[in-house]
Amino acid sequence: MDASNGGSNGGSNDKAKKQSFPVLLLEWYAQGKRELPWRKTGDPYAIWVSEVMLQQTQVKTVIPYYERFLQRFPSVEQLGKATLDEVLTEWRGLGYYSRARRMWEGANYLLDQRGGEMPKDYDILLQVPGIGKYTAGAIASIAFGQRVPAVDGNVLRVVSRILAWSEPVETVRSYRHFSTHLAMWQPALQPGDFNQALMELGAMVCTPSKPMCESCPLSQLCEAYSQDDVLFYPVKKPKAKRQIVTRLTFVLRRGDKLYLQKRPPQGLLADLWEFPGVELSQDNLLKDSLPKVEAGELFNHFQKAVSERGFDGWVKEQFEKSVTLHGPVWYTFSHRHWKIIWVIVDLLEPLVLVEKLKPRECLDQIDQIGHIKQEGLEKNVLKEASEQYQADSKAVHRHEKHGDWILLQDLGRIALPVAFSAIIEDLTKI
Secondary structure, eight states, rough: GGGTSSTTTTTHHHHHHHHHHHHHHHHHHHOOOOOOOOOOOOHHHHHHHHHHHHHTHHHHHHHHHHHHHHHHHOOOHHHHHHHHHHHHHTTTTOOOOHHHHHHEEEEEEEEOOOOOTOOOHHHTTTTTTTOHHHHHHHHHHHHHHOOOOOHHHHHHHHHHHHOOSSSSSSHHHHHHHHHHHHHHOOOOHHHHHHHHHHHHHHTTTSSSSOOOOOGGGTTGGGGHTTTOOOOGSSSOOOOOOOEEEEEEEEEETTTTTEEEEOOOOOSSSOOOOOEEEOEEESSSSTTOOOOOOOOOHHHHHHHHHHOOTTTTTHHHHHHHHHHOOOEEEEEEEEEEEEEEEEEEEOOOOHHHHHHHOHHHHHHHHHHHHTOOOOOOOOOOHHHHHHTTOOOOOOHHHHSSSSSSEEEGGGGGSOOOOOOGHHHHHHHHHH
16 A cells, blocks of 8 residues: 555545535534534634643543633733733643643743733644644634634544555654645535534544544545555654662651742743652562662662751751651653652651750851841841741741742642542551
């Protein structure tokens, strides 16, 4: 078979598909499409939100997030004016947080450059940060009736089977080939419904492992079905093997508060809060055994993981006395397995430590547990320590640039990755 012409019948079969493809597909869609909330609106912003959320996420998972997100951020303006933390917190649990960050960046761009209005044209939509070819095609066709394709994973699978396309579908050549055929098949009327129907067909009928070919409205036009070789398609490049790493995590606890840090703005889990930690290279990573880490080595890892240096003295002392490793639990990202293990370190409450010290000892110890040491504060802290008064809360609980203390009960209100759920459960039991 010559892959370049999409099948053995060549141009004559393409002509037949062009005539009957949209008719059969749209009739099927009209009769059996699912009632989904984003199909009840023509608002391009709401469609944008739905399409971003649906990337790599099941419909049943997306629906409640979609409804809550639109309730919290009902417009481009309100999304763009929110802080990134607020957006990531609302996204919490949906995964692939970079989607939320890119959408927030796109909303800011629209506010700055277009007065908060969504472009109606596919090519202009592509200029918005975070909007790629698929999302631009979906918005332009569904919200504005523009005749452009929207090629997602479901559509790739359907079209690769229709054409019996023998090359990997991820290549630029394959995308261009599919786009050419879709442009030929897509009707001038109802282009948005056509795109949604293809997605629906891939999600409900032309599924990856158990396609229901007998129920498919396009089976008579499908080259793979006629060859009785549907499961051979789509052809994909070999997947890179997931990297397996041990993630040593430090849980600093002070009463009912926990110390969290903000992750960098690039890379894995960008801009999210985390229990600080480091990735280790260990043998036998697939086993559930806990690694052996000496106190000195553990403290070195702690210093690499935790940006706040005020805890070092107390933490080092605790590590030298005894260390209990918890876990492991496993968490899988698209390209990485985390074997998560953790150490819980209980720090003294600042005021408890201050009350126990003599005045002249107070300042040195305060610096070890994360207080501010500056002119004007020293006399006040010494006076309060010697007289057993409580220090000013603003001085004691300062907000760090990279870290902050969060109440255990408030963890559900911030953008903390699901990867740490087992740690939170462990802390709740203790």
